[in-house]
Amino acid sequence: MADDRVLLAHGSGGKVSHRLIDEVFMKVFTDPILNRQDDAAVVPGGEKLAFTTDSYVVKPIFFPGGDIGKLAVCGTVNDLSMSGAVPKYISAAFVIEEGFAFAELYRVVESMAAAAEEAGVAIVTGDTKVVERGSADQIFINTAGVGIMRPDVDIAASNLRPGDAVIISGSIGDHGVAVMSTREGLSFRTAIESDCAPLNALIAAVIDSGAEVHALRDPTRGGLASTLNEFAAQSGVVVAIDEKHVLIADQVAGACEMLGLDPYQVANEGKVVAVVAAADAEKTVAAMRTSPYGREARIVGAIAEAPDGKPRVTLKTTVGTTRILDMLVGEQLPRIC
Amino acid sequence: MCLGVPGKVITVKDDWIAEVDISGVVIDVGLQFTPEAKVGDYVLVHTGYAMHVMDEAEAMETLKLLEEMGAAAELPDGQIS
Amino acid sequence: MVKYLSEFRDPDLAAGILRRLAKVSTRPVSFMEVCGTHTVSISKNGLRQAVPENIRLLSGPGCPVCVTANADIDKMIAIAAQPDVILTTFGDMIKVPGSYSSLAKEKATGSDIRIVYSTRDAVKLAQENPDKRVVFYGVGFETTTPTVAMSILDAQQKNVSNYSVLSVHKVVPPAMKALLDLGEVTLDGFICPGHVSVVIGTRPYEFIPRDYGIPCVVTGFEPLDILEGILMLVEQVERGEAKVENAYKRLVTTEGNEIAMETIHKVFEPGDADWRGIGVIPGSGLNIREEFADFDAARLFAEVEVPPVKEHKGCRCGEVLRGVIYPYDCGLFGKACVPEHPIGPCMVSGEGSCAAYYRYDEKPRTGA
Incomplete structure (x- = not known):
């Protein structure tokens, strides 16, 4: 990445935004469905699905034993698992404060990728917004997840x-x-x-x-x-x-x-x-x-x-x-x- | 008001500050009220200050007394001291 | 296992003391604890229900947050709204409502209010923000007061001129005397506050058995400490005695912590204090001495306008604080007044009697 900090321009939707998406998210979250970069991920279905979403705003973003990225993947994987579903697909949406260091963004994103790999889920769609300094605290992440329900479970x-x-x-x-x-x-x-x-x-x-x-x-x-x-x-x-x-x-x-x-x-x-x-x-x-x-x-x-x-x-x-x-x-x- | 928790002095630093270990949690504690506290002592920590050095002999004595009380209460009626 | 805590939670020893209590206690007695930490520990450990039925445990004015008058909270809120002020306080004070608002609400609307764990952190904040006025909201009894006095001495020594304290500190023994003089409750004994006594020692309670014939036992906060304290009170009652006894010898001496007491007296002088539910008790407050006027927020912010005090209708916190009624006896308790929507401070503060009874107590006992 040519820049070392996230700027408001990275959220503008233009070339700079694409660079952010290509050089950070696409590079780290290598998934064939995500690679299609469509507005929504089209996934195989026909079964009973579980669907959940959660936003993560932990402070500090890096803490002993984890970080906001790991939390964002595990939280959604766990929510799906608790309903008796097998987690399959996850979305990742980022709200980033301008000035956020790319080095830290990489750490967060790589940690998400590692957690997703361990959990056997694919990060298949995402979004990024950059807001002015002070409008967000470093980085907020929302993940939504889809899981396939296991047959014959009734967990509530x-x-x-x-x-x-x-x-x-x-x-x-x-x-x-x-x-x-x-x-x-x-x-x-x-x-x-x-x-x-x-x-x-x-x-x-x-x-x-x-x-x-x-x-x-x-x-x-x-x-x-x-x-x-x-x-x-x-x-x-x-x-x-x-x-x-x-x-x-x-x-x-x-x-x-x-x-x-x-x-x-x-x-x-x-x-x-x-x-x-x-x-x-x-x-x-x-x-x-x-x-x-x-x-x-x-x-x-x-x-x-x-x-x-x-x-x-x-x-x-x-x-x-x-x-x-x-x-x-x-x-x-x-x-x- | 007055949450106090016992912790062990592990180092005594400059400026009246000691590091105190509360079962694996280490915090800085002011020693102004307990200048006699030394490494190895247990102190009562309240809002980041040591308020007293724990009297270990008294603590053991209390526990011993409590054991005796309970044991005495188990004896048949009439035999309570 | 926290050393010096876990040993004092032993279930076998507790069962032994309870058996002993059942044997020696022959008559109905009412004991009052005057420390909020005792109130919480008694509720949290289920002791109110575990002791024999003839022993009633009442909660007195032991929560410094709860006994802080609305006027003092209103004043703090007004100071927090002044330009360039960073208000620092312990976490306990944040949610407590004054007449119109709470520090939590003021924080959300723009006042700079920060929670600190120690007064040392407040002085540090003042050093780091020389262009701000850092005010510490000093609430608490004798356990906490020395640490607040120390922060003023520390700020003076380090030339931290933008640090000040609003002292709403109170001292415990005069409040115990005021309760007895009101004569509303009949007490057979006081469970005296353990950590206040670490600082003041056991001597300041001696007037209670001497002048009022009521036994006192200083004790700690672990379940065994409290049970031992209750047992010692019962034994005094059964023997027809009244004296001050110490069940917390590992931390409490007759004289207390003399350095801490000297520190308090160096910085503070006795004054009158307004206790919620009781009113003004002479000599129960601590004001910052003239010598430290530069660190006294009461003087520095004397011109700040405070809106007229408003009390909450129907709230019986005052009677709860005096031990006249159990929290359950208030018509609002658990109905209109719950921790999510507290009406009075006793339901807000973590160690407030109402909150402690509501959160932890298995079955209500009424009719104090």
Whole structure:
């Protein structure tokens, strides 16, 4: 690339824009469908499809264990996987602030390509806009994704039944703490890395195991607390979690103690919560553990009836008492009280 | 208000600053209120300052006392100290 | 495993203390915690429901965010809107509504408001932005006050002339006295704030057993600390005693942290403070001394116009803060007033009684 910074001209739609597209995106995302450069990607179909979209605006854009590009691909791959689909095609739309360094853009785009390759998805269409300095913060990415539904799966947050087992694929809070550790004004040093990862292979292993899967969700923003509360509300049940089975890395626990945060409300980007028929709990855990991202999968709780009709999430604390696990309200702010 | 968390002093730097390790998380902490703190000590960290050096002997003593209390409560009635 | 925390969360030891509590506690008692961190820990660990039914745990005015009067929040918002001001504060204060707005809303409409973890970060921000006026919104009790005093000394020493503090700091013992003098609640004991006591020691509570005959136990914030504190209070009650005891010896001494106390007194002098729900309590506030007038935002921004105070109708935060009612007893609790749409500060602050009860407590107990 002749230039070293993104200029407003790169978003103009003219020659300079084409150069940006050819020299960055087309070069890195080498896909035959994308290479056609049509307005929409035409893909083979005729099956039941899953379709999703998400925008990524993380700050800082590079963080321990990942970056905005990896996040943008994994997030959409995971959303498709959670519905029981096999992710196939992804779009990538960029909003870039003028002045953004090409060196960084390459890093982001290459990281997207690597994540897409690992997940076995093709980036088949895209868009780029460049905005004036100050109108965006470095780079925003939107990805949409299409996946082909696996036959004979019925996965939904409303499917939970009393007796079902609740399984998590590993530790919680890693992504949120990794990102926070690099934030201005909160600087603390820790070896913790974001768990950002594509989970399609892990989910495929779970479904292939033959386990009766009722619900799957990745506990991203709002953390495990939000996902479990969504489950409880949509199925009208009590989700009962035993804290002693929930894995929290020491550094995550330490950072949360220090900043007054609840690790249950801290974001994850490479974890799945599965609710399965109790009889298939061990089978599900074993299937998750075949994936490098599910080595620490474990059963953390069970679904119970809501006796008073009030769905909720309860947590048996390490000290042996029980409390409510509520959703995060508003922005997660460090507190000193 | 008063979230405080124990951390271990790992280095003492200039200008009253120490690096403190809170289970793998390292932050800079002011030592102005605990000039006696040295490497290896545990301190109570509140908003980036060490407010007290942990008394390890007292901590162990408390735990021992709590164990005894619980054990005493398990004895049949009438045998509680 | 966070050392010195995980040991104090041991379920077997907790079960032992609970068994012991059930054996020694024979009469109905009401204990009040006066630290918001205790309130949160009690709720978060489910202790309010775990203790024997005859032990009632009430929450007092322990959340500095909650007891900050609307007038003081309004003033801060007005200062934040002044030209060239960067307002710095702890994350706790951001969402709390004053009469008309909150810092979060002001931030969205253009005021430069930044969250800091330490007062050191606020002084640093002033050094990095010499053409701005960096104001730190100093809210908190004795645990936090020394760090704010230190920031003023630090700024003075480093000639950082664009740093100032709006002090809304409060001290705890006068508020405990005011509660007792109001005589609205019958208390059998105080669970005294652990980290405030790290700084002030245990001595300042001695007037409570002496003048009011009420037992006091200073304790920490882990479930075992709190259970031990409750047990020690119960044992005092059962023996008919009233004294100050220390269940947090690993961090609290009789004298407290003398350097921290000296630092407070060097920079601040006692003044009156307006507590939400209680009103003005003489000697419960801390004003910046004349000597440090250049760092006193109250003096520097004295001319800033603040709109007249407006209180929220129907909100019973005042009674909650005085321990007169449980959060559940307020008609707005969990209905019109929830964390998503808070009406009073007790529902906004993470350690507010209403928010803590709403978020964590398994089943309501009413009728304080």
